[in-house]
Amino acid sequence: MTTSFLEIIELSDGDVALQKADSEDEQLVTIHFSDEAKAMLQGDYVQIAKGMIQAGLQIVGRMQEEAEQLEEAPKIVH
Template sequence: MPTSFLEIIQLPTGEYALRRADDESTPLVRIRFSDEAKEMLQDNDLNVAKAMITAGLEAAGSTTDDIGDMEMEEEDTMPPAYNQTVH
């Protein structure tokens, strides 16, 4: 799969969205702050949205790594019969 760049944009609705830079269709992620949250954030909503998206991407990457590690551990600990391909 080719590498694509991601960008954070503000939609006309005021929501922040993560999308592929070369694809203007449906965003991958949307973040909407309530009026109360916007008031508490005091014009820092973009920075908070960036932090939320960054944390999500890092968590997703970490989860993917953990799943790969677990699969490798399972292969190492399973009896040999389970490691064979059955046709």
């Protein structure tokens, strides 16, 4: 399995995206905040988006660990 580095970037339209660092492909995830939300967050929306993306990646990591544990579990044959 190849390892790709991911980066969080702010797009020219103000959206925040997750993409592979070594690729020009479409972003993996894009988060859009309304102007009202940006104003309410007083410009800290990029930090909020980073937290959202990091939480999502942690959940994916746990899901992968659980799937691997299920694959390693002994099979019961009746």
